[in-house]
Amino acid sequence: MNYLPIFIDIKQQPCLVVGGGDIALRKINLLLKASAAITCVSKECCNGIEKLVKDNKIIHIEKAFEATDISAQVLIVSATDDSDLNAQVSALAKTANIPVNVVDSPDLCSFIMPSIVDRSPIVIAISSAGKAPVLARLIRSKLESTIPHAYGKLAELAGNFRDQVKAKFNNIEDRRYFWEKTFSGIVAEKVFSGKVDEAKADLQAQLDGSTDSGVGEVYLVGGGPGDPDLLTFKALRLMQQADVILYDRLVSDGVMELVRRDAELIYVGKERDNHAVPQGDINQLLVDLAKQGRRVCRLKGGDPFIFGRGGEEIETLAENGIPFQVVPGITAASGCSTYSGIPLTHRDYSQSCRFVTGHLKDGSMNLPWNELAVEQQTIVFYMALLGARHLSEQLIAHGMRGDMPVALVEKGTTPEQQVYVTTLAGLPDLVENTIIHAPTLIIVGEVVKLREKLNWFDVDND
Numbered sequence: 001m002n003y004l005p006i007f008i009d010i011k012q013q014p015c016l017v018v019g020g021g022d023i024a025l026r027k028i029n030l031l032l033k034a035s036a037a038i039t040c041v042s043k044e045c046c047n048g049i050e051k052l053v054k055d056n057k058i059i060h061i062e063k064a065f066e067a068t069d070i071s072a073q074v075l076i077v078s079a080t081d082d083s084d085l086n087a088q089v090s091a092l093a094k095t096a097n098i099p100v101n102v103v104d105s106p107d108l109c110s111f112i113m114p115s116i117v118d119r120s121p122i123v124i125a126i127s128s129a130g131k132a133p134v135l136a137r138l139i140r141s142k143l144e145s146t147i148p149h150a151y152g153k154l155a156e157l158a159g160n161f162r163d164q165v166k167a168k169f170n171n172i173e174d175r176r177y178f179w180e181k182t183f184s185g186i187v188a189e190k191v192f193s194g195k196v197d198e199a200k201a202d203l204q205a206q207l208d209g210s211t212d213s214g215v216g217e218v219y220l221v222g223g224g225p226g227d228p229d230l231l232t233f234k235a236l237r238l239m240q241q242a243d244v245i246l247y248d249r250l251v252s253d254g255v256m257e258l259v260r261r262d263a264e265l266i267y268v269g270k271e272r273d274n275h276a277v278p279q280g281d282i283n284q285l286l287v288d289l290a291k292q293g294r295r296v297c298r299l300k301g302g303d304p305f306i307f308g309r310g311g312e313e314i315e316t317l318a319e320n321g322i323p324f325q326v327v328p329g330i331t332a333a334s335g336c337s338t339y340s341g342i343p344l345t346h347r348d349y350s351q352s353c354r355f356v357t358g359h360l361k362d363g364s365m366n367l368p369w370n371e372l373a374v375e376q377q378t379i380v381f382y383m384a385l386l387g388a389r390h391l392s393e394q395l396i397a398h399g400m401r402g403d404m405p406v407a408l409v410e411k412g413t414t415p416e417q418q419v420y421v422t423t424l425a426g427l428p429d430l431v432e433n434t435i436i437h438a439p440t441l442i443i444v445g446e447v448v449k450l451r452e453k454l455n456w457f458d459v460d461n462d
């Protein structure tokens with residue numbers, strides 16, 4: 001190790017910052033996060049520093065740096081663009097044995113500032129010893145994206161219960177097991193979803209021995225339209241901690257690759273009218289698995305609340321008192337439109353957008369055609385491949401132009417994405433004479449023309 005990582009307590013301790021520019025401001029803000037008592041010395045200062053002075057957050061002395069400024073300081077940062085001055089500050093600080101950091105000059109530093117992931121009280125510091133700061137920042141952004149923001153709150157909560165837990169379990173093993181269960185179980189999930197009071201009550205009840213119902217939890221997770229990069233952090237986290245995954249045909253292979261390796265996978269199908277497992281049975285299965293104490297992830301394509309029957313699934317859970325969480329996903333309309341160069345709204349062509357189910361029931365769609373067959377609106381039809389002829393005929397019968405542009409996006413956002421562009425009148429023939437696979441989304445509206453205008457080329461847009 002080139003440096004020893006330590007965390008210094010500088011609460012209300014005098015710290016000196018030399019320099020008044022934006023870089024000095026950044027360091028001041030960092031020191032303020034750790035509650036330092038800051039004096040800034042510089043002949044001029046930027047607006048940000050002026051504001052901090054006005055708000056009584058720091059003291060600014062408007063003058064050139066002098067050797068006496070370092071006396072009584074516990075930490076010094078020099079952030080000026082004058083290299084002689086930086087060297088002078090560094091030499092004085094080192095002689096006085098005061099830790100000093102000179103921005104961007106590792107040779108003049110006695111300590112360096114790491115990249116920080118702040119989930120206070122959890123703080124992660126990353127340093128490349130000044131050799132590859134960009135790499136350190138890259139590592140930082142990876143950690144930022146995988147460590148939930150509420151870890152800090154979870155640590156706070158654990159801190160409040162530490163003594164009680166110690167008193168209850170005098171065996172270290174038992175204590176560790178208790179905390180491991182807490183940090184990866186329902187209590188943690190409650191904290192992450194903002195229900196800190198409930199989490200506290202649960203933890204207290206567990207310690208009092210008044211509950212250990214053994215009931216698991218269900219996560220209703222939107223897996224997005226296909227490209228795994230479109231998953232949310234929360235979706236990924238829950239997919240990776242669930243014991244059982246219930247998934248259907250709409251969940252892409254790329255997304256399935258990211259579930260916990262040793263999770264049990266249950267396929268619940270859903271292929272148009274050939275539902276592998278009827279909806280009622282899926283609802284019941286979720287309840288049964290959770291009652292066995294398992295953490296169940298019901299992984300769905302797109303967003304669970306958009307034509308996803310997510311509402312029905314959680315209704316059954318609620319009736320049975322099973323705790324659950326719902327995680328939104330990118331719906332097919334958003335994914336397909338962005339990956340095919342068709343903005344859903346546009347100032348000149350479309351001021352509203354409607355998501356409509358094109359599912360055929362007894363050969364027809366029960367839709368308010370008069371409201372749909374209007375100009376300046378985009379209509380996105382889900383589940384409409386079989387009903388393409390019907391929807392085309394109905395829209396035309398209700399007054400929409402036969403030359404209204406239409407796009408079909410097949411397997412949107414996946415490497416197999418295909419886009420077919422036609423007109424409303426041409427839609428039935430296209431669908432009947434081309435092999436188009438599900439899932440396919442149909443977009444109707446002038447915005448489809450923008451794809452050409454944007455010179456959009458298919459998929460490989462990464």
Ligand code: SAH
Pocket residue numbers: 225226250300301302303304305306307308330331332333336381382383384409410411412413414438439440441442
């Ligand atoms: N909850 C899902 C929609 C489920 S309905 C969501 O929010 O996206 C199923 C329909 O969604 C399919 O028939 C198809 O019209 C559309 N769909 C889902 N994923 C798609 C994809 N990757 N490409 C094109 N259409 C898709």
